[in-house]
Amino acid sequence: MSDFLHFSEHTLQEVALSFMALVYITRLIWLLHFAAGRERQAPTGSKDTNPTKGFIYSWANIAMPWAMESTRTKFFLYLQFVSFHLGVTAAIALSFVIPYAPSLLDSPALVILLQTIIGLAFIVGVMRIIRRVAGPYMRAISSPDDYFSLLLLTVWFAFAFLSVPNSTAGGEWHLIIYFILTAFFLAYVPFSKISHYLYYPFTRYYLGKTMGRRGVYPVRRIPRSDTTRTVQ
Amino acid sequence: MGNKSRSYKAEKVIQGMGRKLNRQMVGSLLACVHCGNCTDSCHYVLANPGDPTYAPAYKADQVRRFFKRHYDWTGRVLPWWVKAKSLYTDEELEELKDTVFGKCTNCRRCTLNCPMGVDYATFNRMTRGLLVSVGIMPEGVAVVSKDQWEIGNQMGVLKEDYLETLEWLTEELQAEHGADYPGIPIDKMDTDVVYSINPREVKYDPRTISDAALIFNEAGENWTMPSEGWDMTNFGLFSGDDDLGGAVARRLYEKVAELRGKTLVISECGHGYRSTRCEGQNWAKWDINFEMESSVITMLRYIKEGRIKVDKSKNTEPVTFHDSCNNARSCGLFDEPRELLNLVCSDFREMYPNRSENYCCTGGGGAMSMSEYTPQRLKSAKIKADQLRATGATAVVTSCHNCVDGLTDLIKHYKLNMKVTQLVNLVANALVIEKEVAVPAEVVTAAAEGELAGYRILVADDEPDFVTYAATVLEDHGAVVLRAYDGDETLEIARREKPHLLTLDIKMPGKSGIEVFESIRNDPELKTMPICIITGKPELRKLIYERAVLPPEGYVDKPIDEERLLRNIKKILKPVHKDEEIESRK
Numbered sequence: 001m002s003d004f005l006h007f008s009e010h011t012l013q014e015v016a017l018s019f020m021a022l023v024y025i026t027r028l029i030w031l032l033h034f035a036a037g038r039e040r041q042a043p044t045g046s047k048d049t050n051p052t053k054g055f056i057y058s059w060a061n062i063a064m065p066w067a068m069e070s071t072r073t074k075f076f077l078y079l080q081f082v083s084f085h086l087g088v089t090a091a092i093a094l095s096f097v098i099p100y101a102p103s104l105l106d107s108p109a110l111v112i113l114l115q116t117i118i119g120l121a122f123i124v125g126v127m128r129i130i131r132r133v134a135g136p137y138m139r140a141i142s143s144p145d146d147y148f149s150l151l152l153l154t155v156w157f158a159f160a161f162l163s164v165p166n167s168t169a170g171g172e173w174h175l176i177i178y179f180i181l182t183a184f185f186l187a188y189v190p191f192s193k194i195s196h197y198l199y200y201p202f203t204r205y206y207l208g209k210t211m212g213r214r215g216v217y218p219v220r221r222i223p224r225s226d227t228t229r230t231v232q
Numbered sequence: 233m234g235n236k237s238r239s240y241k242a243e244k245v246i247q248g249m250g251r252k253l254n255r256q257m258v259g260s261l262l263a264c265v266h267c268g269n270c271t272d273s274c275h276y277v278l279a280n281p282g283d284p285t286y287a288p289a290y291k292a293d294q295v296r297r298f299f300k301r302h303y304d305w306t307g308r309v310l311p312w313w314v315k316a317k318s319l320y321t322d323e324e325l326e327e328l329k330d331t332v333f334g335k336c337t338n339c340r341r342c343t344l345n346c347p348m349g350v351d352y353a354t355f356n357r358m359t360r361g362l363l364v365s366v367g368i369m370p371e372g373v374a375v376v377s378k379d380q381w382e383i384g385n386q387m388g389v390l391k392e393d394y395l396e397t398l399e400w401l402t403e404e405l406q407a408e409h410g411a412d413y414p415g416i417p418i419d420k421m422d423t424d425v426v427y428s429i430n431p432r433e434v435k436y437d438p439r440t441i442s443d444a445a446l447i448f449n450e451a452g453e454n455w456t457m458p459s460e461g462w463d464m465t466n467f468g469l470f471s472g473d474d475d476l477g478g479a480v481a482r483r484l485y486e487k488v489a490e491l492r493g494k495t496l497v498i499s500e501c502g503h504g505y506r507s508t509r510c511e512g513q514n515w516a517k518w519d520i521n522f523e524m525e526s527s528v529i530t531m532l533r534y535i536k537e538g539r540i541k542v543d544k545s546k547n548t549e550p551v552t553f554h555d556s557c558n559n560a561r562s563c564g565l566f567d568e569p570r571e572l573l574n575l576v577c578s579d580f581r582e583m584y585p586n587r588s589e590n591y592c593c594t595g596g597g598g599a600m601s602m603s604e605y606t607p608q609r610l611k612s613a614k615i616k617a618d619q620l621r622a623t624g625a626t627a628v629v630t631s632c633h634n635c636v637d638g639l640t641d642l643i644k645h646y647k648l649n650m651k652v653t654q655l656v657n658l659v660a661n662a663l664v665i666e667k668e669v670a671v672p673a674e675v676v677t678a679a680a681e682g683e684l685a686g687y688r689i690l691v692a693d694d695e696p697d698f699v700t701y702a703a704t705v706l707e708d709h710g711a712v713v714l715r716a717y718d719g720d721e722t723l724e725i726a727r728r729e730k731p732h733l734l735t736l737d738i739k740m741p742g743k744s745g746i747e748v749f750e751s752i753r754n755d756p757e758l759k760t761m762p763i764c765i766i767t768g769k770p771e772l773r774k775l776i777y778e779r780a781v782l783p784p785e786g787y788v789d790k791p792i793d794e795e796r797l798l799r800n801i802k803k804i805l806k807p808v809h810k811d812e813e814i815e816s817r818k
Binding site for chain 1: 253255256257258259260262263264266267268270271272273277282284285287289290293305306312313314315342343345346347348349350351509510511513514517518519523524560561562563564565566582584585586587588589612697750778
């Protein structure tokens, strides 16, 4: 391993991680300085639910494609979402496994599993780029940050895929690029839309709490096929 | 921000945003990832394929861009990178107005379909409020808000007119059920129920009040209606003006507290229920010490407790139910109306999607008061029309007055064979009243014959509510009423039917009332037809009187009550048609 690769895997990552943590803490403090709106009214809607159930349902929404019409009716897009985010998780995990627990990658099964997950995420990334560029609705709502983040993540997936075996037999360049990209992401993410995962717990918590208090969450629906059922 | 100068109003809007932001709102403004999942959830998008400016994320970005430019770090440093952009001119504010008022009904359907939980409707409302604070809003919003601030209700109903209506309804109830029938108690202290209504009921649909009174009385309820602070609607919800929202809610809460009422019952109105039951306390920053419930829940409770009996065979028409967005998506009121419907109707058909996933009636968010956006509202209503048509029902029931208007309008526009009704009407119709009081024959005869018996009157107005109201009043007094909703239809019916009188609105689609008036006066066969102009646009009056033709026989400004309508109609008809002529027409 060259000194530069070692630097990329360790020092660079640690600095970038510290920077990200600092920026995130600053960001959270900023977000929390806004007062949370207070709900004064007595609960409405079904007595079976409450704010706690509401926000748990809201948080779990990510794993319940049937819960929203937008994911229920576009299941393929939901599968893409799952593949893409599993790929992100795997690629992040890889950036810790390679420097701190490389022996794990001696397992061919784990290598194949990670490459499958990251490879699928790469394909989804390409599909998402096409969707964003080709669709007039997506183009209309996209900013340079949207295009850049997606493009960069897709490229990152490609290098993560190549880096999974942690082999330098064919050279170190793929590992170096992967770690430099990872470090770049750590520094860039707090300023880009990729930081959405930081806000997800907030938005979902508050929406879920409100909707739980008002008896809307968990959503109750009767499928169209069940024409005989009425609520009594 | 560069050297570009900014208008005073734009500056105020940007500053105002800083004061309105709370944690929920900031989260929603930051969290959008532009995934596009919300796009298909919006009825405007579905009805306008290929136009991305209706997409919820696109509309949200029109607000988000100046939030980012002024309150978010990336937008401050690299605005072009995240499409952040400030506001500079009043023209930009006008464009923003068209987005937040004209392209969104705040129905919250996109919110429920956003994987990130972005509550676009909430910050769309905030933006409306910011624009309203600098006087930028649709004309209708300004007029209604002014009425609610000044007169205390959003339709400008005067106290004496309101009390007269309740008195008249009491007389009707007593005529039908006997002189001892309780009628409508006003300002009774220490009651179990204080009943609040929508001013639309007083002006256009008083039957809903008498039906509710019948139900309360049959249930043996100790109830009352307040003489003031009776309007449970709240235009603050639509205009985004929290001060108005708080003032209106407080007016109602204070009256209930003054009367020492135990429960405030809110008549069937989606935004009224949400505003009064939920948001009002937040806007007014006031914790109340009495219960509040929708009249739907009250009626259901009466049936379950055996306080009223209903016979569902009295309502056999196939009905479907439209969930109001404010009731279902923001207050969880969707099971009770269905339970009630199944108890009072024999043929209830579900509409899909429904409950919190239902589509907006397209008249929500105050859209019915914004006539400048009517064409795009009606175009977007195609989604609702398709939903209604698919049910095969001939009546659509809804627990919202706004939805009644929105649905009535789209049913007419899309030529659906349906009528709109409310649960209170169906429950009243299904009531089993054990002690029916025989109505004296002469009362029936008097009502049927009426003072206008034998007259054919054409009511022309593009507001279906007004046509229904005027027709009901005139028919109750014996007239045969013809209805027209635009200028061309008015002329066609006038030529074909040659009515004894035409009541004519000035501002109508197609040929305006002024053109219709002139055409009639220039038509040799119609020129002597008496015409009464009834308009909400008094500023257009001179346009009528400037014509080189005979002036109209009558002219009345809206709003108009029953007494004034009848007085003017009778004043015109009596001198023109002698008694013998009337007899010959009978």
